[in-house]
Amino acid sequence: MATNAASRMLISCHTCSLLVRMPAHKPHDRSRCPRCSASLHIRKPNSIARTWALVIAxxxxxxxxxxxxxxTVTSLGKTQSDTIMSGVIYLFLHGMWPLALVVFVASVVVPLLKLMILMYLLISVQCGSRWRPYDRTRLYRITESIGRWSMVDIYVVTILVALVRLGNLATIQAGAGAVFFGAMVIITIFAAMTFDPRLIWDNLEHSGD
Known part of the structure; x- marks a missing residue:
């Protein structure tokens, strides 16, 4: 059986990534990182349950x-409200297909794909899958790094709301969808942070590889 960090009493800090050697006489749940004082755990506590709760939310x-x-855009007294998809269609029909593609991928495809990948990783860990752990870990790392780019829509709306304040001539206001979208992106970021990718490799160790 391959030697792992836990068997050598080594724990990586979840906050600053410092590798710490644990005293044999001290309980893990009462130990703290000597560099940042964060609590040390062999694995993130309740990682599966917390990640599932965040993914469902x-x-x-x-x-x-x-x-x-x-x-919601008010121009010359006329008011028009747009969802993400109606905005993508508007950009596409007016010849701005590269921008429409960026918004569609960043705001529709990426969040949904990230949630589906997290669900796949959770199910694979809970089912004890040993299939290609390296690729699944790399998939998690990619998912964790690209999730924040989904905030591009919120950035655009925030800038437009701040800049376009011309009364009935032209005014832009953020809609309720922006609040839900921002909350959804933040929750998915926390879900990725809560998931412990080392659980993918634990299945191999428990099987005796």
């Missing part, structure tokens, strides 16, 4: 984020 927020207006 993100799915709940995903629906109103895409169905409710994300932005």
């Amino acid at each position: 993100a799915f709940i927020f995903y629906l109103p984020a895409n169905l409710l207006p994300i932005m």
